[in-house]
Amino acid sequence: MHANVKQNVIPLITPGLKVACSQCNLRELCLPFGLSDVDMGRLDSLIGGGRKLKRGHYLYRAGDPFESIFAVRSGFFKTDVLTEDGRDQVTGFQMAGEILGMDGISTEIHTCNAVALEDSEVCLIPFTELEMLSSEIHSLQHHLHKVMSREIVRDHGVMMLLGTMRAEERLAAFLLNLSQRFSARGYSPAEFHLRMTREEIGSYLGLKLETVSRAFSRFQDDGLISVQQKHIRIVDIPRLKTLLTPADGRIG
Template sequence: MQMKATAITPTGLKAVCSQCNLRELCLPFGLTGEEIDRLDELVAGRRKVRRQHHLYSAGAPFEAIYAIRAGSFKTDVLLEDGREQVTGFQMTGEILGLDGISSETHSCNATALEDSEVCVIPFGQLEELSRQVESLQHQFHKVMSREIVRDHGVMMLLGSMRAEERLAAFLLNLSKRFMARGYSPAEFHLRMTRDEIGSYLGLKLETVSRAFSKFQDEGLVAVHQKHIRIIDLEGLRRLLTHCAKQT
């Protein structure tokens, strides 16, 4: 029988960045082994989040950021009248919670799309360590900046693209991220509903569904519910670059 010497978290396991196969995608990227060990020390442990449950909610006090160890999440903001805008879908190795730094309060909700697990990184300690470890500081700044660049991409999508371009961009983006994680870039399972995709892309679920069907008819992808197989990657890319007005 196994002893649980460091049963300090709900999962009974201490996070260990150095052993984590996501470290190249995550905060430890670019750190030396010794530096990663120091990062390990401050990771307060892991936390499991069940499907449909919140990791944090808008208005909650900000204390830590989170690295996704398993599973996936969506973040969204709500308007007073109930309208929801999904601001992003996050997968393993990606960091959640950066929105909370500015006001010391979370400004959006983070919800697990499937049973998931995160590493909890207390923010005050992260700042402290990144004052000592230059490469950690730099990597953290890069992570934040990447989020800003990503957001600009979404604005481009929402502000300047038509429905099919948006969906194509969405699929290509997912494909790329699955590939970076060692999964097939051509075949994957969507964790979110049509409604959530629609909210993210600024479309109604019916429009998303129709666009999927159209892609299928055109032989670009094979869609079976949430299962996606990309057949013609180049075709999708072409859709993106000059669809709007095929001048």
């Protein structure tokens, strides 16, 4: 049984979907982390409802005016940046409980695109209101800062990956990261469906899609994973981890 099932077909964008942090099983992963019941109620009344997006549709695009950040309720997103000359860099993949849109705070204009990779739902969090509330609720303010800082730290990890790792290390790191995040959400750490194409993985990892495909095949040949198109099963997590620390792997 797979952890990740597609949503039913739903309207393109449905504003006004009722949402409440206090009822949400993601609250410990998401913005309301650490809030008291009373404060969570105040956050509830600020959340501008939810939106449903069908696969392939944009939550926002580079150039859009920034008004809100978004919390992923369900589904899967990618963010990417485009240059004038058509280059495309995937900057992240976001799943339930993760926050999208913080790129827009700095200039009040979004600098990247956010696309649903499967039918998804988000909570809309108007940023001005969030700032007002967070100046009253210290733990909310602090947690917002933590969420932004965590994004910075995550980005440093991606830089490390892009700057110092070879193709197979990058892919191993990518799979282990997904595994850990699925696990934190109660899904299997060993078996999951990739929502993104080889090309999107390649863009994220700074590789061409053929290189990604070959690395998958080699992992399978080596008995580390089993791949069938987008379905991944990690057969040997510990050995996959040793790919990331080649020195230890050889010495140990």
